[in-house]
Amino acid sequence: MARFLLKRFALGLITLVLVSMIVFAVAQLLPGNLARNVLGPFATPASVAQLNHQLGVDRPIYTQYADWISKFIQGNLGNSLEYQVSVSSLLGPALLNSLKLAAVAFALVVPLSIVGGVFAALRRGRISDRVITLTGLSLTAVPEFVSAIMLILVFGLLLKLLPVSAAAPPGAGFFTTIKYLLLSAMALVMVLFGYIARMARAGTIEALEADYTRTAFLKGIPTRTVLFRHVLRNSLLPTIAVIATQTGYLIGGLVVIETLFNYNGIGHRILIAAQNKDVTLLQSGVLVIAIVYLVATLIADILYSVLNPRIRHATAE
């Protein structure tokens, strides 16, 4: 297993290096001159050249990349070109906010979709199975901006049950924060429920049809024991992998949800950086999200290998 994880870790590092190169290269492709963008149209060519020199963008591109990535590794993300404050002071709170939203969404969607998927598998072919499967599929097919607006209309404006903004007031307590995050988390549940539930359903059906399950039933083991000891343990392996891959999306990919609920998450922050051509903020933000994706995937691999004996014992073989 150690070899498997080491391999995964090495692959993750190589991926990060590649991502950093791509991010840096793409940022260079954005139109216009950095200093001109910061100083505005009436700045003199001399002051534009001076700022470009200060920013170091008049150096060869590989020198700029090496400088940026070495500072990034040391934790120095530089200053935002537009806001003139440190990038870490902008990304830090945004990342924390995204983690909060992801945590609430996870706490809702994981148990709900696993229970739904397993229940559907156990009731395969019946109305309840079809209802769960079709509802999940339909919700997944609806774009998140549509489901988010529907939730805002119903729970925020019509019933006035939940706040329409995901950002709790400063100094809000735990439960108030959860209350503010609930509507946006529900929108995410609608997006992810169908996907995770389907995986859980498929895995459970496969496990229910496996020889070891049939043997367990034939041995006279109670259904409840068979389910928890034999079926779920095997059926949820692919589901865990799916959930892990969604972690990155939940933290860094919620641009639409964060925008509609006016939430200062990292996806929203990066969107504004791209709109304002704030290259330093954009580059670091995308790389931070890539790191989050890779860490989430690595954790999933560890979890998967712990739960899967074939991988756990691979080293011994």
Place this chain on the structure above:
Amino acid sequence: MDREARRKLEEYRRSEAGPFENTLIDEFLTGEFDRRELIRRATVLGMSVPVVGAVLAVAGEPAPAFAARARAAAGSSRLRVAIIPPPAALIEPHTWLDQGGLETGGICGEFLTRVVNSKTLMPELALSWSTNKEASIWTFKLRPNVKFHTGQTMTADDVVATWKRLASPGSQALSAVGTYLHPGGVQKVDDMTVAFHLNQPVSNFPFLVSSTTYQAIILPANYVLGTFTKTPQCTGAFMITKYSPGVGATYERFSGWWGGTAPLAGVDVTYYTAAAAADAALLSGSIDLIGQVQVTTDRALLNNPNVQIFKAHGATHREMPMRVDANNPFSDYRVRQAVALTLDRPAIVKTLFSGFADVGNDTPFAPVYGLTNSVPQRKKNIAMAKQLMAAAGHAKGFSMTLTTETTGEIPQLAQIVKQAVAAIGINLTLNIESATAYFNGTQTGPPKGWGNTPWLNAPINITDWGSRAVPNVYLVSALSTGGVWNAAHYANKKFDALVHKYLSSPSFKDQSAAAVAMSNILLHDTPVVFPYFYYYLAAGSKSVKGYSADALGEVYLSKTSLG
């Protein structure tokens, strides 16, 4: 007739009034304009209330009611304001170019003068002003005992330092004043008096030091660049105490404000990037006011009984310049006229603004200025447009790319234009870029050219323009020969001379005549299509009292309360 008033007026005319004041009084008394215009113009010249009252009394009209609007008592309420979009850059007044920046800074900042109700000038940090007989030197007496949020007392040194920065390279205010004012022209007369020595006469200069030049917030002489949001240091009713880029800002009531005590205890601003999110927040009661709403994106608010719409009838507009100097069919004025004749402007106003706009007549003299009412309105006329195309040798039409930006309703307007000109055989390809890309590149201005930025170099484009209380910027920067924002690259000496005449003329009659003459030239040459001038709209809950929308988008809250 009031003999005492006549005696006072004659005394004023003999001893104090210059040619500008005397021309104004003569024109009013001979019926060139109405009482409202007199009051508006008198404030520009810095004429006192008693003098204006005497003029009105001589004409047999009641005295002006300049009484301040009753203000709600100081309370503990805080106003929650949504600003869309967030400031795009560092909050640094002299470099502002974006709506989010000017709204954020405008809550705490003040100007020498302020424009209210779209075109009426009111004293703010300047108490009075006067000019020499050529209107080339303007002298402003400052309001005494004005305190900055730092506790310092405002003096002429602060105003001079602020305005020298505004008139220097790198300042975005150069678009408004760069033609007339150099840093050396801003001079201290005494501790409470500042004089502006202009390069050329400008009869409406007090407007250019007003809130219409939104970068011109007065700051202390010892202001350090980059500290605007770190230390409260303006003079307004509210001081900024917390600022989170892209997230929000907090303001507290300033107890030392020269205007007394503001009714609100504070203001909490939240930045939004999506209109739908701000609309939902207003409708759910999470916020009280949205600084700017648009018909295209905020229709849900317009007819909602729980929402009040604040409307400012201004000169905000879109310009569609066509390059007159490029090697393409637009270099022929008949083709440009033909393009303008394909547009059904009343229908456009109805479609895009639900009527919250005035129809444009291809001149920058918006109806709100009231100067060109006699100029016939250009109307859709496809038959005439086709004739013009044929006369220009383009009967079969041609293909061209229209470049524009994803701002407000502009993409929809571009689609409408594309469909309209198809009727005369012009096949327009739309190149709709982000605002960042559209305004990117150099734009150093003539004589070295207009750089490489798309918005000043595309053969035909559509650009957003903010409202101005006076049309100087449009005339000088967008239409005069060599203007820094002259996207059509238009050059007409006769037009330039009329601009100079308009700017320097003390007489309403002469200004109006120059405006009409300029409009007729523009209607013939059609370097730029002005399809409409739309109203500035803000939206608030029914509990917001004492708020007025500003045509430029300033969020001025010193008289606002929550009831």
